[in-house]
Amino acid sequence: xxxxxxxxxxxxxxxxxxxxxxxxxxxxxxxxxxxxxxxxxxxxxxxxxxxxxxxxxxxxxxxxxxxxxxxxxxxxxxxxxxxxxxxxxxxxxxxxxxxxxxxxxxxxxxxxxxxxxxxxxxxxxxxxxxxxxxxxxxxxxxxxxxxxxxxxxxxxxxxxxxxxxxxxxxxxxxxxxxxxxxxxxxxxxxxxxxxxxxxxxxxxxxxxxxxxxxxxxxxxxxxxxxxxxxxxxx
DNA sequence: AGCACA
Numbered sequence: 001x002x003x004x005x006x007x008x009x010x011x012x013x014x015x016x017x018x019x020x021x022x023x024x025x026x027x028x029x030x031x032x033x034x035x036x037x038x039x040x041x042x043x044x045x046x047x048x049x050x051x052x053x054x055x056x057x058x059x060x061x062x063x064x065x066x067x068x069x070x071x072x073x074x075x076x077x078x079x080x081x082x083x084x085x086x087x088x089x090x091x092x093x094x095x096x097x098x099x100x101x102x103x104x105x106x107x108x109x110x111x112x113x114x115x116x117x118x119x120x121x122x123x124x125x126x127x128x129x130x131x132x133x134x135x136x137x138x139x140x141x142x143x144x145x146x147x148x149x150x151x152x153x154x155x156x157x158x159x160x161x162x163x164x165x166x167x168x169x170x171x172x173x174x175x176x177x178x179x180x181x182x183x184x185x186x187x188x189x190x191x192x193x194x195x196x197x198x199x200x201x202x203x204x205x206x207x208x209x210x211x212x213x214x215x216x217x218x219x220x221x222x223x224x225x226x227x228x229x230x231x232x233x234x
Numbered sequence: 235a236g237c238a239c240a
Contacts, residue, residue, distance in 0.1 A: 011238095045238095053235090055238095087237065089238080
C-alpha cells in the first residue's frame, strides 16, 4: 500500500529501523546516509516504547526529502529494509526557523516546573552554544588537506582499498558500511581496535574505490571530522 | 505497527 496520502514534507519519517542500534549511532548513520540528498537540519530519534524503530530526518528542502523517499525505499540498513515516507507534520526545528513554533503543552504542573528549571539551566550553558544543531554540517565537501602537509608522504597509487582518516572516535564499522555500501563494488570495512579514527574500506576494484573516494571525500560524520580518504598502501 | 521534537 502506497503511503501516498501524506503530502510532501521537508521532513521524512523512517520506520522499520533496527531497534538494537544505539540512538546516537542511529542518528549519525541516518545523517550519513541521507545527507547525499541535501542539507539535513535535524535527525530525531527516540527509543521510547512507542517510538523505537522510527526516526525523522529533516531536510532544508522538500525536493531533497522527495528524492530520499523515492530512492531510499527498502534500503538495507543495519540488516533491515527501511521504510521511508513523508512526515505527517512539520518538525519543530523548521517551525522554529519560520517563526511558527509554539511550544506544545500537555504537561502537568510538576513536569512544567522541572521543565522550566531545565530551561534556565540550559540558558546558562548556552554561552558555549555554537549551535547545538551540530548537524549544520553541510555533508560532503570538496577535498581538503590535513595532517602531513609539510612532510609530503608519497601517496599510494590508486587501488581497490581506501584508507580513511580523521574519523570521530565513536565511528563504528557499521556506520562506515552504511556510507560506503551505497557505492558499487563495496566489499567490506575494516577497523582496528587499537587505532581509533582510521579505517580501511575495500572495493572490488580501483575504479569503484575511486568513485566512492570522490563521492565521500571530506564527508563529515561530525562537523569537526571531515574524512580524509586516500588509497591504502599495499 | 508505531508520526516526535528530553
